Amino acid sequence: MKLTKQKIVELLENSDDQDALFHLADIVRKKNVGDSVFFRGLIEFSNVCRNSCLYCGIRCKNMQIKRYRLTPEEITALARNAVHLGFKTIVLQSGEDVGFSCADLCHTIEEIKKMDVAITLSIGEREYEEYTAFRNCGADRYLMRIETTDKKLYHQLHPKMSWQHRYECLMMIKELGYELGSGIMVGLPNQSLESIADDLLFLKKIEIDMAGIGPFIPHPNTPLKNCVGGTLDLSLRTMSVIRLLMPDINIPATTAMETLEKNGRIRALNAGANVVMPNVTDSLHRSFYELYPNKACLNVGVSCCYGCLTQQIQSIGRTIGIGYGSHLKNSVKE
Numbered sequence: 240m241k242l243t244k245q246k247i248v249e250l251l252e253n254s255d256d257q258d259a260l261f262h263l264a265d266i267v268r269k270k271n272v273g274d275s276v277f278f279r280g281l282i283e284f285s286n287v288c289r290n291s292c293l294y295c296g297i298r299c300k301n302m303q304i305k306r307y308r309l310t311p312e313e314i315t316a317l318a319r320n321a322v323h324l325g326f327k328t329i330v331l332q333s334g335e336d337v338g339f340s341c342a343d344l345c346h347t348i349e350e351i352k353k354m355d356v357a358i359t360l361s362i363g364e365r366e367y368e369e370y371t372a373f374r375n376c377g378a379d380r381y382l383m384r385i386e387t388t389d390k391k392l393y394h395q396l397h398p399k400m401s402w403q404h405r406y407e408c409l410m411m412i413k414e415l416g417y418e419l420g421s422g423i424m425v426g427l428p429n430q431s432l433e434s435i436a437d438d439l440l441f442l443k444k445i446e447i448d449m450a451g452i453g454p455f456i457p458h459p460n461t462p463l464k465n466c467v468g469g470t471l472d473l474s475l476r477t478m479s480v481i482r483l484l485m486p487d488i489n490i491p492a493t494t495a496m497e498t499l500e501k502n503g504r505i506r507a508l509n510a511g512a513n514v515v516m517p518n519v520t521d522s523l524h525r526s527f528y529e530l531y532p533n534k535a536c537l538n539v540g541v542s543c544c545y546g547c548l549t550q551q552i553q554s555i556g557r558t559i560g561i562g563y564g565s566h567l568k569n570s571v572k573e
């Protein structure tokens with residue numbers, strides 16, 4: 240669907256008619272990607288990070304968290320557990336941990352690929368040669384949010400980082416044939432609705448395959464601890480608009496949405512989302528990967544979470560996706 244920036248801003252600000260927007264996004268979702276909801280098993284394998292993003296609980300300047308880095312064997316064991324439960328995609332996420340070597344990551348990818356799953360990486364900015372190596376070892380998808388396209392805001396929030404470099408990394412990832420996931424946080428300080436509209440048009444322009452949209456939730460041990468944070472409603476409206484703009488992409492109902500409201504994930508699935516990303520990290524390390532406080536489902540065991548989500552999905556008349564749940568352009572290969 241073609242929408243002007245002005246129309247997008249109108250949709251984002253109109254909270255009175257948001258149910259109509261959610262309903263339309265739900266119809267577009269059903270028509271284009273069907274009723275299946277695909278599971279992705281998220282492994283948070285390291286909270287070591289070289290960056291100090293002002294909003295993030297695992298920023299290197301936060302001295303109050305215990306740092307950890309799982310070994311390739313530990314990661315592979317978590318993946319095997321998830322695969323036994325039925326997961327067909329494993330997402331490997333970490334801070335920007337350059338101490339986790341390219342060789343170790345390649346080895347981990349190869350071991351997990353033997354389990355017949357799709358692999359998504361979400362490990363931030365790396366060198367072109369590394370992106371190439373991971374791809375050659377079998378990584379299928381890459382998730383890296385641009386966070387905001389307002390360059391001034393980006394540079395305020397990300398000391399010593401460059402918006403242009405992050406953009407170039409996204410382009411490298413795309414060129415290497417990964418399915419590309421990107422997205423933004425909603426409710427960042429000084430982020431206007433016009434800026435969010437620009438973000439959505441940017442995501443469409445770079446032809447992402449997956450959009451991760453989540454509210455910013457202030458973390459008490461960060462410089463943004465006293466900020467207000469994003470609301471679930473605006474995050475859902477933002478997500479619904481990207482569904483209208485890009486009818487056939489994959490859109491997760493994010494954990495941050497569930498964190499803000501107990502029913503947040505289901506509301507997202509009813510407003511355009513078609514993917515869920517349960518955490519399959521062991522509960523000890525999960526608690527150390529604290530991007531924001533009170534993360535949903537923090538103490539819920541993996542199999543319990545899988546069962547609970549399955550029930551919730553079926554209760555709204557949806558089905559559990561079979562197969563890898565790739566973007567439609569690639570799903571013929573499944």
Ligand code: SAM
Binds near residue numbers: 296386423454457495
């Ligand atoms: N290091 C990788 C990267 O840069 O893409 C992946 C890990 S990073 C911690 C994953 C995502 O968490 C970020 O893209 C950001 O949008 C989100 N995030 C971090 N802190 C957050 C907060 N306080 N509230 C909501 N989301 C947050």
